[in-house]
Amino acid sequence: MRQVTLQELKQMARVAYNDLWAGARNMGRDVKLYLHWTGGGYDAKYDDYHINITGDGRVWVSTDNLDDIKEATYMRNTGSVAITLCCGLNANNENNLGPCPPTEAQINAMAQVVCVLADALDLTIDLQRVMTHAEAADNKDGLYPHEPYGPDHTVERWDLLVVREGAPRWSGGDEMRGNANYYRAQGLMKNV
Secondary structure, X not given: OEXXXXXXXXXXXXXXXHHHHHHHHHOXXXXXXXXXXXXXXXXXXXXXXXXXXXXXXXXXXXXXXXXXOOOOXXXXXXXXXXXXXXXXXXXXXXXXXXXXXXOHHHHHHHHHHHHHHHHHOOOOOOOOOEEEHHHHHOXXXXXXXXXXXXXXXXXXXXXXXXXXXXXXXXXXXXXXXXXXXHHHHHOOOOOO
């Protein structure tokens, strides 16, 4: 696991561009960015994800190749990048995110990471291309590579259903995409 800058992450995405797009096209879709939380503490990083963001907002990669297939998002790993916040320890539901809820530093860093990757990979930042694990688990993009297993069904995975305790149900993905689109619209990541 090594810490990277947003510039390094952008370069990694450019290097992986053709392979990510080839894998996604083989799946009949565009490249996807999947947003997770680890379910652990603020410094517990996992190799199951391409990118880990610790509680202080630092960005870490588990691989030098963003096209490596990570087993992070059931039946959706080919042609995708898995990004996780190191948080969520003992979270029970959207009204109790436990002692390690997402920090503001993490929320901001994830939005910046999404913006940088979306720019490097020519992606629109929308539900079809940038999804929380909760949204992917319940097939909110209209693709059905698996039976639903998210918050509206079996609740096996509900990562980032919300990013703030007590926030409206299903607001997590909209908030993350909205923040990333804000960075894009302001041109704040152009010089990264």
